Amino acid sequence: MTDLKTIPKKIIWLASYPKSGNTWFRAFLTALLGEGDLNINAMKTDGIFSSRRIFDSSADLNSTFLYDREVKNMLPDIYRCQARNFERDRLFIKVHDAYTLNANGAPIIPEEPSLCAVYFIRNPLDVACSFAGHNGGTIDEAIELMNNENGYLAKQPGNRNVNNQFAQLMLSWSGHVKSWNKNLPFPVLVLRYEDMLADTKAVFTRAVLFMKIDATEEQIDKAIAETKFEKLQQQEGKTGFAEKNRNSKQFFRKGISGDWVNELTPLQVKMIVDKHQEVMHRYGYLAVHAS
Numbered sequence: 001m002t003d004l005k006t007i008p009k010k011i012i013w014l015a016s017y018p019k020s021g022n023t024w025f026r027a028f029l030t031a032l033l034g035e036g037d038l039n040i041n042a043m044k045t046d047g048i049f050s051s052r053r054i055f056d057s058s059a060d061l062n063s064t065f066l067y068d069r070e071v072k073n074m075l076p077d078i079y080r081c082q083a084r085n086f087e088r089d090r091l092f093i094k095v096h097d098a099y100t101l102n103a104n105g106a107p108i109i110p111e112e113p114s115l116c117a118v119y120f121i122r123n124p125l126d127v128a129c130s131f132a133g134h135n136g137g138t139i140d141e142a143i144e145l146m147n148n149e150n151g152y153l154a155k156q157p158g159n160r161n162v163n164n165q166f167a168q169l170m171l172s173w174s175g176h177v178k179s180w181n182k183n184l185p186f187p188v189l190v191l192r193y194e195d196m197l198a199d200t201k202a203v204f205t206r207a208v209l210f211m212k213i214d215a216t217e218e219q220i221d222k223a224i225a226e227t228k229f230e231k232l233q234q235q236e237g238k239t240g241f242a243e244k245n246r247n248s249k250q251f252f253r254k255g256i257s258g259d260w261v262n263e264l265t266p267l268q269v270k271m272i273v274d275k276h277q278e279v280m281h282r283y284g285y286l287a288v289h290a291s
Contacts, residue, residue, distance in 0.1 A: 010113060
């Protein structure tokens with residue numbers, strides 16, 4: 001058992017519902033920490049919370065033989081150990097799981113090693129379109145998952161672990177947002193994808209200051225220039241992208257906001273708004289909804 005008193009606060013959680021700007025921001029961090037260089041297949045962040053590789057190497061066991069409930073009970077200690085054993089003063093961990101409790105009644109995201117979290121949010125009308133493309137499925141299927149109060153990513157048969165990632169309980173889109181934006185035991189900065197597009201430098205600079213990363217204005221400018229959507233798309237076209245779903249045509253699809261007006265039917269819009277209007281209103285998304 002990890003001694004809680006020896007755990008440094010060094011994990012920065014990069015949290016989001018899928019297709020909300022998380023990968024773009026991780027590319028920016030990679031360019032920033034790498035003096036402007038970017039290889040999308042060698043991100044300088046530190047993996048995803050649901051990684052079996054991280055779990056198995058830290059626990060020194062094969063998680064194939066564990067049930068999902070057992071994994072979730074162990075995950076807090078896995079990341080306490082990660083924070084204590086890594087020499088760097090920052091670990092940037094991507095997470096799509098909602099902030100929930102495990103069977104032991106403890107948060108799956110441990111408090112002790114958590115320095116802070118950056119939470120990326122995007123208009124769910126656009127998320128539905130992008131998520132459908134990412135999964136290689138239909139928009140109706142994406143909406144069904146987003147509206148599911150018990151929605152999972154990478155759900156596996158029999159609650160066993162056979163894929164490279166564990167199952168990730170995301171709740172509904174609204175449930176996910178609420179879970180990460182309640183009174184958590186560490187600071188959370190919320191970044192809207194739409195603001196990231198509209199004023200990239202101001203928003204990313206704010207995030208850099210929040211994470212207490214030493215970076216000059218010139219370094220931030222260079223990292224932003226290196227991670228323009230067109231460059232990310234071009235690099236994927238040349239080298240492929242390891243994080244692309246095998247069922248999708250491409251990961252970096254459009255990189256815009258508001259295109260839902262061209263992709264969703266009135267009924268699909270209604271299905272999303274009826275389910276998520278409270279949270280959409282809170283984050284200013286109903287103002288752009290065509291009634």
